[in-house]
Amino acid sequence: MSDTDTTTNADGAEVRTDGTGIVPPDDETPTWSERKARSQGLARLTYEYFERSRREDQDLRQQSSYVERDVLAFPTWPHEMIRNLALVSFFVGMIVFLSAALPPHIGPPADSSSTPAVILPDWYLYWSFGLLKLGPLNPDISLLGGQKLMADRTYGVLANVVIVGFVAIVPFLNKGAARRPVEQPFWAAVGMSGVVFAFTIAVLSVKNLVPMDSHVIFDLTFFLPLVAAFVTYAVLRSMREGYMFNLNRRYYRLRPPK
Amino acid sequence: MPLDEDKYPAETGRRRFVKGVVGSAALASVGTGGAAAVNTTTSQSGGGGGPTQYVAIENTAGPAPRGMPIVPVEVTSDGEIRGVFPEAETEEVGGVERVVAETDMGGITYSSQWFQYCGIEQYEGAQPEADADNLLRAASGENYAWQEDLEAGEPLTVDMFEDYESWGNGIGKGGLGKPAAARWRSETEGAKTIPVQVLRTPELPKMINGEQGFRDYSTIPQNIRSFLGAATEENFMAWLNKCTHFCCVPGYKKLEGSADFGGENGVYCQCHQSVYDPFSPTRVQFIARPRPTE
Numbered sequence: 001m002s003d004t005d006t007t008t009n010a011d012g013a014e015v016r017t018d019g020t021g022i023v024p025p026d027d028e029t030p031t032w033s034e035r036k037a038r039s040q041g042l043a044r045l046t047y048e049y050f051e052r053s054r055r056e057d058q059d060l061r062q063q064s065s066y067v068e069r070d071v072l073a074f075p076t077w078p079h080e081m082i083r084n085l086a087l088v089s090f091f092v093g094m095i096v097f098l099s100a101a102l103p104p105h106i107g108p109p110a111d112s113s114s115t116p117a118v119i120l121p122d123w124y125l126y127w128s129f130g131l132l133k134l135g136p137l138n139p140d141i142s143l144l145g146g147q148k149l150m151a152d153r154t155y156g157v158l159a160n161v162v163i164v165g166f167v168a169i170v171p172f173l174n175k176g177a178a179r180r181p182v183e184q185p186f187w188a189a190v191g192m193s194g195v196v197f198a199f200t201i202a203v204l205s206v207k208n209l210v211p212m213d214s215h216v217i218f219d220l221t222f223f224l225p226l227v228a229a230f231v232t233y234a235v236l237r238s239m240r241e242g243y244m245f246n247l248n249r250r251y252y253r254l255r256p257p258k
Numbered sequence: 259m260p261l262d263e264d265k266y267p268a269e270t271g272r273r274r275f276v277k278g279v280v281g282s283a284a285l286a287s288v289g290t291g292g293a294a295a296v297n298t299t300t301s302q303s304g305g306g307g308g309p310t311q312y313v314a315i316e317n318t319a320g321p322a323p324r325g326m327p328i329v330p331v332e333v334t335s336d337g338e339i340r341g342v343f344p345e346a347e348t349e350e351v352g353g354v355e356r357v358v359a360e361t362d363m364g365g366i367t368y369s370s371q372w373f374q375y376c377g378i379e380q381y382e383g384a385q386p387e388a389d390a391d392n393l394l395r396a397a398s399g400e401n402y403a404w405q406e407d408l409e410a411g412e413p414l415t416v417d418m419f420e421d422y423e424s425w426g427n428g429i430g431k432g433g434l435g436k437p438a439a440a441r442w443r444s445e446t447e448g449a450k451t452i453p454v455q456v457l458r459t460p461e462l463p464k465m466i467n468g469e470q471g472f473r474d475y476s477t478i479p480q481n482i483r484s485f486l487g488a489a490t491e492e493n494f495m496a497w498l499n500k501c502t503h504f505c506c507v508p509g510y511k512k513l514e515g516s517a518d519f520g521g522e523n524g525v526y527c528q529c530h531q532s533v534y535d536p537f538s539p540t541r542v543q544f545i546a547r548p549r550p551t552e
Contacts, residue, residue, distance in 0.1 A: 112377070113441065113451035114399045115506040117513055119529050133530065135321050152321040153503065208515050208531055 120206060127198050130205030131163060132156035136218060167194075182243065185236035193229035200224050305356055307379070307548030312372040313485050315497050316540045319520055320532030322503035324542045326525070327372040329442065329454055329496040330363055330489030331394070337416040339394045339494055341442045341454060344370055346386035359386035364488030365481050366541070373452070373498050374546040376505035381450040383443030385549060390443035394456055394496065397439040402512070403427065405438060411445070414438055414456060416492060422458040429511045430522030434472060434537075435459025437510040439499070453499040453507045455525065461537055462486070462493045472523075473537050482539050497536065501527040502544075510536060 030038075035045065074080060121129050135152035150158070174187045181188035200221040207214045267273065314325025330342040344359040360369035370386050378384050398410035404425075408418075419436050426432025437457045444451040464471035466487045468478060478486075489495070501508050508527035516526030521533035 111399070111451075112505070113397070113444075113453045113507060115508070115527075115529065117400075117528055119506070132321070151323055153323075156321070208518065208528060214518050214531075 118209065123202075126202035126205045127163075128160055130201035130203070130221070131159040133204055133207070134159050181232075182236050182240045185233050185240065188236055189229040189233040192232040193225035196228040197221075197225040305549050305551045306358070306371055307374055307546045308371075309543060310369060310371040310374075310546040311367075311541060311543045312369075313366060313482055313489075313539055314542050315525065315534045315536040316538040317502070318524065318533050318535045318538070320503070320527065321530050322501055322527070322532035322534070324502050324544055325540060326497045326500060326502060326534055328489060328539060329498055330368060331456070331491060331494045331496045333416055333491045333494065334393075338413045339415065339456060339496075340392045341394050341496060342368070342489070343390070343392050343443065344368055344386070346370075357386050364484040364486070366485040368485075368489070371546040374549065375502065375544065376500050378452060378498070378500060379547045379549045381444070381452055382446050383449055383452045388443060388446070388449075390445065392443060394438075394440040394442055394454060395445070397441045397451070397453060399439075401439040401509075402437060404436075411441075414440055416494075419458040419494075422493070423460045427511060429514060429516065431472070434461065434523060435493075437512075439509065440496070454496050455499040455510055456494060456496045457510060457536055458492070458494050459536075460493060462490055462495060465537065465539070466490075471537075475537075478539060479541070482541055486539060495536070497525075499525075501529065501532055503527065503530055503532050506530075508532070508534070 038045070120126070132153065134156055138148050138150070138152050138155040140146045141149050148155075170190070174184070174190075178184040178187070203210060204217055204221045207217045210217060312327045314327055317323070317325045332340050332342055334340055342363075344361040346357050346359045348355055348357050350356075358369070360367050360371075362368070370384065373379070373384050382388050383390055393413045396405060396408040396410055396412045396414060404418075418438070422436035424433055425436035426434075435457050436459075437455060440454045440456045442452045442454040443449075461471045461475075465475045465478060466483050468476045468480075468483055470476070486495070499507050499509070506527050506529040508525050510525045511522070513526055513528055515528070516522050516524075516533075519526060519531045519533055521531075523535075523537075525534035525536060527533075
């Protein structure tokens with residue numbers, strides 16, 4: 001037994017260490033204490049060790065009659081199909097039950113020769129309806145002699161494009177890595193102003209029913225989101241300062257400054 | 259070695275031929291279909307229509323693009339109020355016969371094309387040849403309180419408007435005239451209702467003479483004043499009550515909320531808060547939609 005890197009078998013043949021000639025442990029195999037006494041060759045030793053276990057594993061697999069497969073999912077039939085059938089019949093049953101229990105109200109056909117006094121879209125479309133009422137923001141172009149570049153109604157439709165476009169862009173500007181608003185007060189403020197704007201623009205759309213001056217409503221529509229943004233930012237910043245204060249206090253309690 | 263040496267299937271003469279036939283057939287069908295589509299979308303789909311000048315009650319606020327067209331009225335010998343509709347004539351333009359209904363009204367050409375917007379061009383009553391007596395009849399549905407005891411379809415008569423110089427309903431300034439919601443040329447079975455607003459107002463003579471009244475009427479141009487003189491009678495005026503914005507049916511002094519939008523003395527549309535001023539007739543132009551042709 002030598003301390004060199006190459007070991008020899010009992011019959012004098014050199015042991016290959018590329019994994020092809022690994023032999024089961026025998027008398028030639030260094031003991032743990034011998035191995036521990038070595039000060040070099042640890043990398044090779046590790047390599048031999050793992051190569052041997054891999055080889056043993058491979059031998060076991062080859063001896064076995066078990067056909068190894070990767071299991072990625074349950075089979076479609078019957079597992080998935082039975083489950084899906086159960087889900088589908090539940091929801092179809094719910095639809096049939098609800099439509100039988102709550103027959104729809106079918107009103108008279110629309111009368112184009114009269115308009116009801118209160119006429120509004122469904123509530124979840126108020127924000128878009130409000131965007132159609134942004135006519136006062138449509139600029140008069142002095143080059144065109146005070147004419148507007150586009151009709152107020154075209155302007156209102158384009159406002160929808162702008163808003164939906166902004167909502168679509170925000171995820172690209174901020175990936176939302178923060179778990180809680182205090183981590184990113186600015187983006188939390190942007191979000192809060194958006195939420196408030198969704199509400200105020202909805203109120204603007206029903207301005208004829210709100211007991212307030214319509215010009216005040218129009219101004220508040222854009223002012224309140226800004227207020228909400230500032231308040232959110234201020235609150236979150238001060239909350240963060242508070243957290244830092246607590247952290248600092250604990251820190252300095254542990255190690256009082258000199 | 260050519261780049262496509264291992265391409266499957268191999269390029270053969272027969273294959274190239276089939277590809278050519280299929281490709282040219284596809285191209286030809288796309289071309290023909292496109293030409294047919296362009297043809298159907300750009301060809302004129304009906305009679306009449308096109309740029310039309312008309313006299314409107316002015317749109318003073320809101321998103322509406324222009325005012326609502328004035329309907330000339332006359333009072334019959336029985337005291338019934340009738341909306342004038344021009345006689346239909348068939349004239350030949352460029353070898354094509356077409357029906358036109360237009361007449362001279364105080365120097366301004368009054369045409370049935372004035373009413374061809376918002377789908378009204380498809381209504382029976384908007385067709386020049388329609389069989390109608392042109393009487394303005396009380397509209398059905400919720401209208402002015404004074405109209406409640408009127409039967410829907412009952413012709414409006416002058417004596418219903420006796421109190422027009424003092425009438426008021428608490429909306430805006432009283433004494434500006436008495437309105438009525440009417441329908442016009444809509445009595446045929448299955449015809450759609452054309453809504454018309456009738457207003458008998460003491461302001462009319464001042465508007466025609468260009469005097470100072472509720473507003474300063476001296477700014478109204480002479481040709482519009484002479485049109486008003488020809489298109490009104492016994493202080494009755496009328497306009498097609500269809501908002502030019504999205505085709506709602508607004509009302510003159512009909513809703514309390516109109517005061518918030520400056521429409522308490524005018525016509526206020528509750529849908530998008532457009533306001534029209536019947537005391538400010540203007541001449542505007544729009545592109546009339548074509549009537550359907552059989």
